[in-house]
Amino acid sequence: MRLLTHNMLSCNIKGVTNGFPLIIEAEKVLEKPVDLNPDFLRNMFHKVEWKALVDAAKSLGYSELPESVDPAMLESPEFLHRFHHALLELHLEEGALVCPETGRKFPVNKGIPNMLLHEDEV
Amino acid sequence: MKLKQLEGLLGDLQQFSNPKIELEQYPTGPHIASRMLYTAENSFGDVSDKVVADFGCGCGTLGIAATLLGAEHVVGIDVDAQSLEVASLNAEELEVQMNFVQCDIKNLQFRGLTIDTVVMNPPFGTRKKGADMVFLSSALKVASQAVYSLHKTSTRDHIKRAALRDFNASTAEVLCELIYDVPQLYKFHKKREVDIAVDLWRFVPKRAQ
Numbered sequence: 001m002r003l004l005t006h007n008m009l010s011c012n013i014k015g016v017t018n019g020f021p022l023i024i025e026a027e028k029v030l031e032k033p034v035d036l037n038p039d040f041l042r043n044m045f046h047k048v049e050w051k052a053l054v055d056a057a058k059s060l061g062y063s064e065l066p067e068s069v070d071p072a073m074l075e076s077p078e079f080l081h082r083f084h085h086a087l088l089e090l091h092l093e094e095g096a097l098v099c100p101e102t103g104r105k106f107p108v109n110k111g112i113p114n115m116l117l118h119e120d121e122v
Numbered sequence: 123m124k125l126k127q128l129e130g131l132l133g134d135l136q137q138f139s140n141p142k143i144e145l146e147q148y149p150t151g152p153h154i155a156s157r158m159l160y161t162a163e164n165s166f167g168d169v170s171d172k173v174v175a176d177f178g179c180g181c182g183t184l185g186i187a188a189t190l191l192g193a194e195h196v197v198g199i200d201v202d203a204q205s206l207e208v209a210s211l212n213a214e215e216l217e218v219q220m221n222f223v224q225c226d227i228k229n230l231q232f233r234g235l236t237i238d239t240v241v242m243n244p245p246f247g248t249r250k251k252g253a254d255m256v257f258l259s260s261a262l263k264v265a266s267q268a269v270y271s272l273h274k275t276s277t278r279d280h281i282k283r284a285a286l287r288d289f290n291a292s293t294a295e296v297l298c299e300l301i302y303d304v305p306q307l308y309k310f311h312k313k314r315e316v317d318i319a320v321d322l323w324r325f326v327p328k329r330a331q
Contacts, residue, residue, distance in 0.1 A: 004173070004195050004236070005221045012231035020233050032219060040171050040194045047236045088195065112206055115225040122229060 003056045011099035013121040018101045021052035024059040028094035036084045057086040129156035135212045146245035150183045159187040168239045177242035182209030184241045189218040197221045228256045235266040262289040275319035291325045
C-alpha cells in the first residue's frame with residue numbers, strides 16, 4: 001500500500017470523529033520504483049494532508065520530507081523527487097494501521113489493509 | 123493503447139474460482155471492461171494521470187484496465203479477501219501497480235477529494251435489494267470528477283432519479299447499452315448463459331462543476 005492510499009484512509013468505526021490519520025505500525029516495507037510525473041505531483045500537493053504524509057513516511061523509515069512546505073517548493077526537482085518517493089514508491093507491505101482515537105488495529109497483510117468492522121463497530 | 127489490445131490483456135485475467143452469490147460476484151468481461159475504460163479515457167480524459175478507485179473490484183478487471191490506460195494511482199476496494207488476492211495476482215501478472223483495501227463499501231470512510239474517478243461494476247441488487255444504490259451513493263461522495271458504472275437497463279429511470287435527486291449528481295448520462303453475458307456460475311442458474319442488457323453510465327458529481 002502506497003502512502004497516497006494511507007493519506008485518504010480514515011478509521012471507519014461508527015462514532016469515531018478523529019479517525020485520521022491512521023498510525024502506521026510497519027513490519028515490512030517495500031520500495032517499488034515508478035516514473036515521476038511532475039504535473040501529477042503538483043496537483044496532489046494541494047490534496048494531500050502534508051503532516052500525515054511526513055509522519056507516515058517516517059514510520060516507514062523515510063525522513064527526508066520537510067516538516068513544513070509551501071507551493072514554491074514544487075519548482076525544486078529535489079523536492080519533487082522526495083515527495084514522489086514518499087507518496088508513490090514506498091509501500092507498507094506488512095504491519096497495521098491504528099485508529100488514533102480508539103487504538104483499534106487494522107492489520108495489513110501482503111500490502112492490503114483489512115478495514116472490515118466488527119458487528120458492534122458499524 | 124488500442125481498444126483491441128486492452129481487451130486482449132484483460133481477457134487473460136484470472137476470474138473468481140468460487141464466486142459468492144451473496145455478494146453477487148459476476149466477472150466483468152473483457153469486452154465490457156475495455157469499452158468502459160476506453161470511453162472514460164478517450165471521450166472524457168478521466169483516466170490517465172488520475173487517481174482512480176474501483177469499487178467492488180472483485181478480481182480487479184476495471185482497476186487494472188485503468189492502470190493500463192495510464193492512471194497514476196488506482197485503488198481497488200472489495201469486501202472479499204479471496205477476490206482481492208486474485209486481483210493482486212492479476213496486477214502482478216500484468217506488471218502494473220495497484221493498491222487494494224479490504225472494506226465494505228457501505229462503511230467506507232475516505233478523507234478529502236483525492237479520488238478523481240470511480241469505476242465500478244456494482245452488484246445489481248437482485249439478491250440484496252438496494253446494494254447497487256449503496257455503491258452509487260458512496261461513489262458520488264468520493265469522486266471529484268466522474269463515476270462510471272454499470273446498471274441493468276431495466277432500472278434506468280430509477281437510477282437516473284436516485285442519482286440526480288438523492289446522491290448529488292449534476293448529470294447522469296447513459297453512454298451506451300451493452301450486453302452482459304452472464305455465464306452459468308451458480309446452481310440456481312437454469313440456462314447455460316444468459317444475456318442481459320446493461321447501461322454504461324457516466325455520473326458527474328455536483329462539486330466537479
